[in-house]
Amino acid sequence: MARLVVVLFSVWLAVAPPASAQVALPFVGDELRRVLALGPWPPAPRIDPGNRVSGQLAAIELGRHLFRDPRMSPVGYIACVTCHQPDRSFTDTLARAHGLADLPRNTPALANLNQQRWFGWGGSSDSLWMASIRPILDAREFGGSAASVTRLFARDAELAACYAQVFGVSPLSRPELTLVNVGKALAAYVETLTTGRTPFDEYRDALARGDGAASATYPVAARRGLQLFVGRAGCIECHRGPNFSDGEFHASVASSANAGGLRFASDGGRFDDARSLQASPLNLLGRHNDQAGRGNAAATRRLLVHDGLRGQYRTASLRNVTVTAPYLHDGRVEHLRDAVRHTDGDLSAQELDDLVAFLTTLTDRDAERRPWIASAMTTRCP
Ligand code: HEC
Ligand code: HEC
Structure with missing residues (x-):
């Protein structure tokens, strides 16, 4: 009897029109095309040609280890995981990061970075491995150096053997190269951090297949939000593509009102970061690019730094945005609903x-x- 009730109920479920059908917002034509362009997900894995150990398991494993090792900082208690905490979606819940000292910016959740070509809120790096070296050297984060990283291997023979296995040289011979290679191993690990499939991805794929029954289970409010997102609210001008980011820099409302009680009054955003990128020997124009001047190098050479770049930040990806509060480059916004209002749309x-x-x-x-x-x-290494 109970089974019969269940069967009858399932039949009813299958036949009854879903509640959402009453407020159907069919996506057609151009609008549908824009929705479909927000997928598919996940993207095909990408190898970074500027990093010769990109995609190699032993390097990924070495990077995974180094990411968690507090001996990476000379003080011995700060690791990448101090700020990029795996059980907090690789961020730290703070408005602004804190290492050896305060930083002016929010810790980004490390996700889907193989979809980006500039790294950091203002694009201070043109490769993921360069972005992975930056915190080692920054006096407010690790306060380290090529010498301090090399010392770590001098004190741990097992780790040194692992490094030698990945890079084919001893970590002790050339400290500057060791620092760069450590950045490349860290990047090989970080680029594996991809977010999973979401209810939106199921909906988008159902639309792509023309599967009306499957797409009908997507919440009505979300459908209305999506219609705004790709339509009148204009969000996809910047939050576009499967990773919901065009990877480029735009003026942010958050940058204009920098007074907001913040102690860090002057963050030049893209202006400062493009300048420091061009001045750095670690950019892709330098000799550590394993693809010799190619890849993003041309874009770095062409970069024209002008006042218009002040206050611009890279478009944030919106995947998993519900779990990465607080928001915006300086973490000034606590709630997602307020972060949505960062553009001056009505x-x-x-x-x-x-x-x-x-x-x-x-x-x-x-x-x-x-x-x-x-x-x-x-591979188990180390
Ligand atoms: C003290 C906190 C802190 C530590 C420690 C730290 N980070 Fe970060 N990380 C940040 C902040 C803040 C930013 C944004 C920097 C900026 O925009 O200038 C960032 C940015 C990044 C980015 C660029 C992300 C993006 O969206 O483009 C990568 C990659 C990264 N960190 C990797 C690492 C690695 C690898 C380590 C360890 C070697 C590390 N971080 C250690 C706080 C930290
Ligand atoms: C002109 C380009 C542009 C448009 C249009 C735009 N955004 Fe953004 N969005 C950005 C940039 C750039 C950032 C990062 C700004 C910052 O950190 O100061 C951002 C950040 C965000 C964040 C915070 C993410 C985080 O992790 O901190 C959310 C949420 C967001 N946008 C949602 C939206 C929504 C919803 C719309 C449409 C109503 C929209 N955006 C329209 C460029 C844009």
Whole structure:
């Protein structure tokens, strides 16, 4: 009897029109094309040709280890995981990061970075390995140097053997090269951190297949939010493509009102960071690019630093945005609903709610505790 009730109920479920059908917002034509362009997900794995150990399991494993090792900092208690905490979606819940000293910016969740070509809020790095070296040298983060990184290997023979296995040279012979290679191993690890599939991805794929029944289960409010997102609210001008980021820099409302009680009054954003990128020997124009001047190097050479870049920041990806508060480059915004208002568009309370309902469907199942790599490891190193 109970089984019959269940069967009848399932039949009813299958036949009854879903509640959402009453407020169907069919995506057609250009609008549909824009929605479909927000996928598919996940993207095909990408190898970074400027990093010769990109995609190599032993390097990924070495990077995974170094990411967690507090001996990487001369003080011995700060590691990458101090700020990029794996069980907090690789960020730290602070408004602004704190290492040996305060930093003026929010710690970004390290996710889907193989989809970007500039790194950091203002693009101070043109490769992921350069961005992985930056915190080692920054006096407010590790306060380290090529010499301090090399000392770590001098004191740990097992780790040194692992390094030698990955790079084919001893870590002790040329400290400057060791620092760069450590950055490349860290980057090989960080580029494996991809977010998972979300309710939005299921919906988008159902639309792509023309599967009406599957797409009908997507919440109505989220559908209205999505329509705003790709339409009148203009969000996809910048938050576009499967990673919801064009990878470029735009003026942020948050940058103009820098007074807001912050102690850090002058953050030049893209202006400062493009300048420091061009001046650095670690950029892709330098000799550590394994692709000799190619890849993003041309873009770095062409960069024209002018006043218009002040206050610009890289478009944030919106995947898993529900679990990475606080928001914006300086963490000034606590709630997602307020972060949505960072552009000066005119949005009603209802529209804000709908946009938040949509953004909520960009959260994957493992958002808060992110597994560090999809494929099974075969190498144990160190
Ligand atoms: C004290 C906190 C702190 C520590 C420690 C730290 N980071 Fe970060 N990380 C940040 C902050 C803040 C930023 C943003 C920097 C900026 O925009 O100028 C950042 C940015 C990054 C980025 C660029 C992300 C993006 O979205 O483009 C990468 C990659 C990165 N960190 C990797 C690392 C690695 C690898 C380590 C360890 C060697 C590390 N971080 C240690 C706080 C930290
Ligand atoms: C002109 C380009 C542009 C448009 C249009 C735009 N954004 Fe953004 N968005 C950005 C940039 C740049 C940032 C990072 C700004 C900062 O940190 O100061 C950002 C940040 C965000 C954040 C915070 C993410 C985080 O991790 O801190 C959210 C949420 C967001 N945008 C949602 C939206 C929504 C929803 C819309 C449409 C109503 C929209 N954006 C329109 C460029 C844009």
